[in-house]
Amino acid sequence: xxxxxxxxxxxxxxxxxxxxxxxxxxxxxxxxxxxxxxxxxxxxxxxxxxxxxxxxxxxxxxxxxxxxxxxxxxxxxxxxxxxxxxxxxxxxxxxxxxxxxxxxxxxxxxxxxxxxxxxxxxxxxxxxxxxxxxxxxxxxxxxxxxxxxxxxxxxxxxxxxxxxxxxxxxxxxxxxxxxxxxxxxxxxxxxxxxxxxxxxxxxxxxxxxxxxxxxxxxxxxxxxxxxxxxxxxxxxxxxxxxxxxxxxxxxxxx
Amino acid sequence: xxxxxxxxxxxxxxxxxxxxxxxxxxxxxxxxxxxxxxxxxxxxxxxxxxxxxxxxxxxxxxxxxxxxxxxxxxxxxxxxxxxxxxxxxxxxxxxxxxxxxxxxxxxxxxxxxxxxxxxxxxxxxxxxxxxxxxxxxxxxxxxxxxxxxxxxxxxxxxxxxxxxxxxxxxxxxxxxxxxxxxxxxxxxxxxxxxxxxxxxxxxxx
Amino acid sequence: xxxxxxxxxxxxxxxxxxxxxxxxxxxxxxxxxxxxxxxxxxxxxxxxxxxxxxxxxxxxxxxxxxxxxxxxxxxxxxxxxxxxxxxxxxxxxxxxxxxxxxxxxxxxxxxxxxxxxxxxxxxxxxxxxxxxxxxxxxxxxxxxxxxxxxxxxxxxxxxxxxxxxxxxxxxxxxxxxxxxxxxxxxxxxxxxxxxxxxxxxxxxx
Numbered sequence: 315x316x317x318x319x320x321x322x323x324x325x326x327x328x329x330x331x332x333x334x335x336x337x338x339x340x341x342x343x344x345x346x347x348x349x350x351x352x353x354x355x356x357x358x359x360x361x362x363x364x365x366x367x368x369x370x371x372x373x374x375x376x377x378x379x380x381x382x383x384x385x386x387x388x389x390x391x392x393x394x395x396x397x398x399x400x401x402x403x404x405x406x407x408x409x410x411x412x413x414x415x416x417x418x419x420x421x422x423x424x425x426x427x428x429x430x431x432x433x434x435x436x437x438x439x440x441x442x443x444x445x446x447x448x449x450x451x452x453x454x455x456x457x458x459x460x461x462x463x464x465x466x467x468x469x470x471x472x473x474x475x476x477x478x479x480x481x482x483x484x485x486x487x488x489x490x491x492x493x494x495x496x497x498x499x500x501x502x503x504x505x506x507x508x509x510x511x512x513x514x515x516x517x518x519x520x521x522x523x524x525x526x527x528x529x530x531x532x533x534x535x536x537x538x539x540x541x542x543x544x545x546x547x548x549x550x551x552x553x554x555x556x557x558x559x560x561x562x563x564x565x566x567x568x
Numbered sequence: 569x570x571x572x573x574x575x576x577x578x579x580x581x582x583x584x585x586x587x588x589x590x591x592x593x594x595x596x597x598x599x600x601x602x603x604x605x606x607x608x609x610x611x612x613x614x615x616x617x618x619x620x621x622x623x624x625x626x627x628x629x630x631x632x633x634x635x636x637x638x639x640x641x642x643x644x645x646x647x648x649x650x651x652x653x654x655x656x657x658x659x660x661x662x663x664x665x666x667x668x669x670x671x672x673x674x675x676x677x678x679x680x681x682x683x684x685x686x687x688x689x690x691x692x693x694x695x696x697x698x699x700x701x702x703x704x705x706x707x708x709x710x711x712x713x714x715x716x717x718x719x720x721x722x723x724x725x726x727x728x729x730x731x732x733x734x735x736x737x738x739x740x741x742x743x744x745x746x747x748x749x750x751x752x753x754x755x756x757x758x759x760x761x762x763x764x765x766x767x768x769x770x771x772x773x
Numbered sequence: 774x775x776x777x778x779x780x781x782x783x784x785x786x787x788x789x790x791x792x793x794x795x796x797x798x799x800x801x802x803x804x805x806x807x808x809x810x811x812x813x814x815x816x817x818x819x820x821x822x823x824x825x826x827x828x829x830x831x832x833x834x835x836x837x838x839x840x841x842x843x844x845x846x847x848x849x850x851x852x853x854x855x856x857x858x859x860x861x862x863x864x865x866x867x868x869x870x871x872x873x874x875x876x877x878x879x880x881x882x883x884x885x886x887x888x889x890x891x892x893x894x895x896x897x898x899x900x901x902x903x904x905x906x907x908x909x910x911x912x913x914x915x916x917x918x919x920x921x922x923x924x925x926x927x928x929x930x931x932x933x934x935x936x937x938x939x940x941x942x943x944x945x946x947x948x949x950x951x952x953x954x955x956x957x958x959x960x961x962x963x964x965x966x967x968x969x970x971x972x973x974x975x976x977x978x
Contacts, residue, residue: 325663326688371688413685416739420673421665423737427728431658433643434729435792437586452905453862455870456721457933458705461942462698463867464874467890575830582832583850584857592861600857625780627787645788652789652797652805708942 327375328414330357335411342411345404347386351379382407490524494533497549572602577613578620591636591726634725634732667693668702668724672736675719676706682718694718702727777807782818783825796841872898873907877929877941881911881922899923907932 324330334353335342355376361368385403428434496503525547528534535548572580584597594607594614601610614637618630628639641649650657660668667690670682682690697703706719720733730736777785789802799812799819806815819842823835833844846854865873872895875887887895902908911924925938935941 325666326686328687369688375687410685410687414687417666417669417673417685420669420737420739421662424669424672424728425660425665427730427737428643429658429660430640430727430729433646433657434640435646435649436638436640437791438794452932453864455865455933456704456706457935457942458707459870460874460877460933462705463870464878466699467871467874579830579832580850580853583846584832584853586833586844587846587850587854588857588861590861592857596857596860599860600853625784627784627789628791639791641788641792645785648785648789648805649792652793652801 326369327354327372328411329418330354330372331375332411332415332418342415343408345408347379347383347404351376351383354379378407486520486523486527489520490528490533493521493524493528493547494549497534497547502546502548571604574613574616577601577610578617581610581613581617585630585637585639588638591633591638593636596636631729632731633729635722638726640729661693663688663690663693664696668697668720671697671703671718672720672724672733673739676709676717677719678709678715678717680715776809779818779821782806782815783822786815786818786822790835790842790844793843796838796843798841801841866898868893868895868898869901873902873925873929876902876908876923877925877938880924881914882924883914883920883922885920887923 324333331350331354334340334350334357335345338349338353340346340350358368358372358376361372382403430436525534525536529536533550535550537546537548580601581597584600585592594610597614598605598607598610614630620626621629627645628641631638631640646657663686666686667682670685671677674681674685679690679694682694694703698705701721701723703718703724704721705716707717708714709717724730725732785806786802789805790797799815802819803810803812803815819835819837823837825831826834832850833846836843836845868891871891872887875890876882879886879890884895884899887899899908903910906926906928908923908929909926910921912922913919914922929935930937
């Protein structure tokens with residue numbers, strides 16, 4: 315059976331479910347749970363066969379569907395025994411799908427509004443010119459913006475300054491070996507995890523240099539998905555890699 | 569200081585809006601023009617200007633936003649302007665728009681609410697929206713862990729050209745859900761948020 | 774692509790000049806408008822616009838400069854525009870807010886600490902914050918060179934509507950940031966402060 319579904323287009327399990335419901339013209343208020351479960355699992359199989367990584371959320375939904383299916387198979391007597399009104403096990407799922415559909419549509423109508431910078435433009439005036447040295451009254455700032463400012467800062471480690479020479483506690487070669495060791499445990503690492511977790515300024519610079527040297531030696535590759543996206547370090551299979559690292563003198567850092 | 573006639577006011581208000589780095593309120597315009605000028609008079613002249621722009625097909629329109637009046641180009645000219653600037657249009661991904669819609673319509677909401685409603689983790693998208701000031705933290709929810717509550721700020725309205733949240737496009741089914749059902753979904757979403765957190769902890773352990 | 778008539782060209786050229794960040798040449802305008810539009814045609818329409826602005830007393834004029842055409846306000850309106858800029862509340866710049874955040878959360882801190890954490894020189898921003906009394910000198914650090922220590926003042930609390938510094942949202946709670954990163958930055962800033970002071974001492978010695 316052919317599934318012509320561009321799975322990467324689905325933003326999550328709810329999105330995929332909605333698509334399947336529409337495609338197979340099912341009634342969202344009375345979802346044939348056995349059928350939707352089969353369709354959903356088939357879609358996941360397609361993902362697997364394409365070697366796509368299936369996010370955990372998709373698997374959670376699969377188990378939810380199977381759970382609902384099993385509850386629907388239980389004889390309704392049991393519920394009656396409890397003297398309680400029987401709740402349709404599909405109810406929560408239906409609510410979630412309806413809610414999700416609503417915001418999906420809302421997103422589309424937001425996109426149709428004239429967006430600043432896409433559809434409409436304002437005059438571009440250098441705001442800083444007056445923000446800095448003006449003595450006008452300050453515009454109130456919500457407290458949380460202060461927290462946000464700090465969050466932004468802390469998320470970006472300060473750039474290594476070019477004018478300062480690091481006094482070395484740790485050699486570049488030593489650090490390069492440590493980075494390689496990290497990469498031997500995981501084939502790829504976010505660059506920021508390697509550099510950002512350094513505990514002082516010098517270590518940060520030494521790490522930075524180490525990574526550059528490793529790249530130069532062809533022991534790691536520095537990759538980026540797209541402009542401004544996260545930078546990743548990839549291990550290059552070449553063992554024993556650590557042996558290829560010369561001493562610091564050879565790097566010229568002494 | 570002599571009082572200004574309508575023609576003079578029109579010229580001056582146009583000059584002020586033209587030179588302002590952002591939206592300007594009637595009161596601010598009035599204060600800059602004449603100590604005795606009532607803001608209502610300014611608003612009336614602004615209306616005249618707005619009408620004139622529409623009729624004489626100027627290259628810009630006068631728009632009223634949450635933070636005041638602002639001159640903006642017309643949507644149908646976007647293509648030409650982008651060509652002059654050699655810029656690609658500002659884009660929001662579908663995930664970002666979905667997240668933004670949930671936050672705009674349901675604010676204040678927690679990350680757990682957003683994740684639950686979307687069925688996926690919204691961390692990366694939230695960061696983008698926070699960085700672009702389309703979303704901001706508005707407080708903390710009175711729950712264990714005191715999760716941060718998110719909402720939209722003035723930049724959101726400015727970005728979409730709205731005077732207030734009341735101008736958001738209405739959701740067709742938005743009011744059709746009975747309130748008790750809404751509440752049920754609310755509590756479910758909270759429970760789910762906790763379950764998610766729980767699960768994360770386990771999978772790491 | 775159909776060719777544009779004079780009225781359309783006037784509207785479009787006005788829109789382009791309005792949205793342009795600086796002077797624009799006739800050739801650039803023509804290229805943005807239509808592949809077959811001769812720049813001479815654009816220049817002719819620009820002349821018409823300039824004449825129209827003079828006659829209808831618009832709030833701006835169309836000026837021809839060495840680098841191209843530009844819309845500018847009239848010199849006789851300068852006073853009003855200055856007054857508007859003063860009456861308009863000034864927004865704290867992003868740099869100012871970042872600096873203020875560091876000082877608020879890490880006080881007392883030295884300039885070197887702030888510069889280090891922001892990765893740039895904070896001199897100008899610090900001056901603004903000091904002038905506004907949001908930040909003040911609170912002492913000197915017991916280190917070679919006795920660097921000044923900064924903290925926040927009462928105006929800071931007033932500005933953010935806080936009763937005391939204890940009401941600042943606490944950082945470790947701040948769940949958007951991975952805790953290990955936070956810790957790393959904590960220790961980083963301390964180490965950096967010492968390293969800086971160290972170095973300062975040496976360079977003076």
